[in-house]
Amino acid sequence: MDTFLGRYKNLIVLAAILFAQIIALAVQVRRPTQGGDTRLLRLWAISAVTPVEKAVVHTQKWVHDTWNTYAYLRGVRRENRELRAEIDRMKVEDARYAEDARMARRVQALLAFKEQYVDTTVAAQVIGTSGSEQSRILYLDKGSKDGIKPDMAVITPAGIVGKIVQVFSDSSQVLPINDQFSGVGAALKSSRLQGILRGASNGVTTLQYVMSDEKVEPGEEVITSGGDRIFPKGLPVGKVVSVEPGKDLFLNIRVVPSARLDQVEEVLVVTKITEKMPDSKDLGPLRASDILAERLPTVPAKPEVDATGKPKPGAANGTASGATSATGTAATAARSGAAATSAANKPAAGSSTAVASKPNGAATATHGAPSGTTAGSAGAPKAPKSAAAGGTRPAGTVAKPLNGAGMATAPHANPTAPVPSPSPANRPANGGETRPPSKQSKPVPEQPPNANPQQPSTPPNGEQPPQ
């Protein structure tokens, strides 16, 4: 050894100095990657090890699959029978869930609710770990060449696994949800309480920031809340196993992840999430119960009273917002294809916008509304509850202001008579924009083709029977 050192002393010293400088350079220089800056030394190490890991894992998988597919077939027939029985059972369940799903989509469409869908995923194999207890990083065999980017969600069918933190050309690192540096927006499935799921250095995951006065039961399911903008809403996260009072008025809720993070081998990286409206094309027409539900009267808002108990003169001002919201409801209903609405509820191409702005509380209305409609009722079924002069009338009634100065009634109102779709000629020119109230804006009486001429028009008091 002494001879060796003596003979190559200069070269060794040179190599040592070069090596030290390279190491120092690698520590200082950061090469930008898709996951942020990465130390060059770390990049080299991972690039050197990844091919070995890939080769070992894929070889092992190939052997395992070959054995299980072609050689080890014991119990396959029995398992096949059991699976068939399970399929039959699930078909029955599926029919029930499909009906629930259709109803949920209808409601979502009515509310203009945008859903997040997992659009595209990339299947990846776990090829390595950090190898230490303090860091629970996983290595995947897919990298930037496969479209992986930082902050993409990593999931399994059982539940979420983690998110991508660093991406290399052929591999990527996943920060599992039980790592101490992980945080996931989560919510309790039944109570919808939201919190942040955090890992710890010992691998325990806890749901934090749920107030201690909330009731949380062990066994309750935890799902993603979508608040972190990484995981789509509603993916399974885990189950509550224990609930204890924590610090600062928050509960300490321990959660066991649904995905077996200690055994995960294959994962899906969510590469694209789309937000879209639920497709309501195949949902069929609205049912009678849906229409009835829309037209049911609601509890009117209490008029504001002063200290003496008398109604405030400007109390009806609050109805304007109700009218506006009614318009929005009308538009939503129109979007959802609610063709079976009654005359009073039928929006005239969305043009009926009630405006209640008179200081004396007289709710004035409306223009472009079809025959038989009034200020509140023209816009939408829910309009009367607030828009029609204090919101005391159900749908289809004439707006009766507090001072009795009701305006804009149509003589041939017949809320139950079917009304054809408004023709373009009947539609207002403004296409639904709000106009200020005006006496000239009195609606033009329009007789529906099949309206019964013998049917009494609006009663003298301007009221109609509630629906």
Added chain:
Amino acid sequence: MPFRGSLTSRDQAAVHEFSWPAVIFIPLVAVLIQIFIPVRARFLPIIDLPFMVTIFFAVARRHPISGCLTGCAIGLMQDLFAGPSHPLGMYGIALTIIGYLASSLGLKIDVENPGSRFIITYLFFVAHQGIYYGVAHGLLGQVQQWSWSHVAISALANAVIGIFVFKFLDRFKQR
């Protein structure tokens, strides 16, 4: 060409030498196994092969500088694969100190029999966890969980497996 550790005041026969390939590849393979094996058995991170290799080389060479360098190199290798949230040097510092202590202890006691190997592995594992905790908590301000029971069980597992690992690594001793 054998790597010659410096001789000590003790019996020279107790200072072992290793070939260069063994010096390079044993730690490398230990780190590779450490990051690969848990893919199939995720509980295995409590078994710390790089730590055992550090102890083995340190007590076999009985040279503090050599033990320091070996621990530093192996620790840095572990740091490289621990993810972006894990700064380089945490394991490096811990294993450097462990390497130094183990080689210093190797000068004083017999570390060839399984009983003493069990004890020093157990104690050094606890020390290793404590140093890591101190670095992470004290220097970096990270929130770390410390569980005596977990550390004790992990140390026990490492000490038991360490006996067999040391027995296997004894084959690479050249003298």
